Amino acid sequence: MTLVESDAQLVSRAQDGESQAFAELVGRHKARVFRLAVSILGREFIPEAEDVAQEVFLKVHHAIASFRGEAEFGSWIYRITFNQAVNLKARVRFRSPHADETVLYHAVSTEPGPERQAETAERDRVLAECIQTLPEVYQSALRLYYWMGAGVVEVAELLGIPENTAKSYLSRARKLLHGMLKERGYSCD
């Protein structure tokens, strides 16, 4: 039976200069770091999310010696990811995306009939626009929960907030979106 080392043990070994331990930490957290970055940047900026993930691990590698273990390693690394992705988002906001988010929504539409499909695609486009006007944490929580299938616990963990706050963010985001869609004359059923 092999014992799985905790993050704290791996961090300690990585601080002693064991590159294998650091590689193990990267292996453990890379998928979640990437998911968090994508949830902030949106699906139009997947290559940028990869860059964010890489930059986060480079920063962590550089700073691991100064990590004191006062917070969980995961919380620390997700906080770095969040800040890195939000900073990048501010820079790429005015750049044309690699793929339009609404095209991706449309690609998975399963509604029957071309008219209904067009209506659904249009509403999805408007919904995507509305989502982009929400505060960053709401957007991220929505994408993690509805797109990437993360549970409330994981959303809370990745955003570094209590579980009830994550629930409340999702609820408030739904309410705000409902109002925005109604305002623009779209039904939500």
Next chain:
Amino acid sequence: MTEMEPREDALQSEMDRLLRRSMAAPIPSLPPEFDQRWMNEVRRRSQPSNRYRRNLLTGYGLASVVASAVVMRGQGINWGTTAVMILAPLALAAAIPWAWRIVQKAPRQSVNQI
């Protein structure tokens, strides 16, 4: 209030269904070469500066040792005392980071055990 709650619930489940439908899309994942990419980047970023820093420190250390020895010998101090006065601070400088790491580790391990 009793009327508001069912309306709020209906709104929430309506939006929940819509968002589930609307946001369904393939979930992206990191490319397989990601590990190799960041490791190369780590090497690229750390090697030149490390080498430069090491060379600089080694050069400075050697120059200091030579200068100290020359000055101390010029003052008439014998070789034994000169060697001790140069090597003792060097040994101390080497021991401090090692001791510091042990001191740093001790409380962290006890916290982790809790």
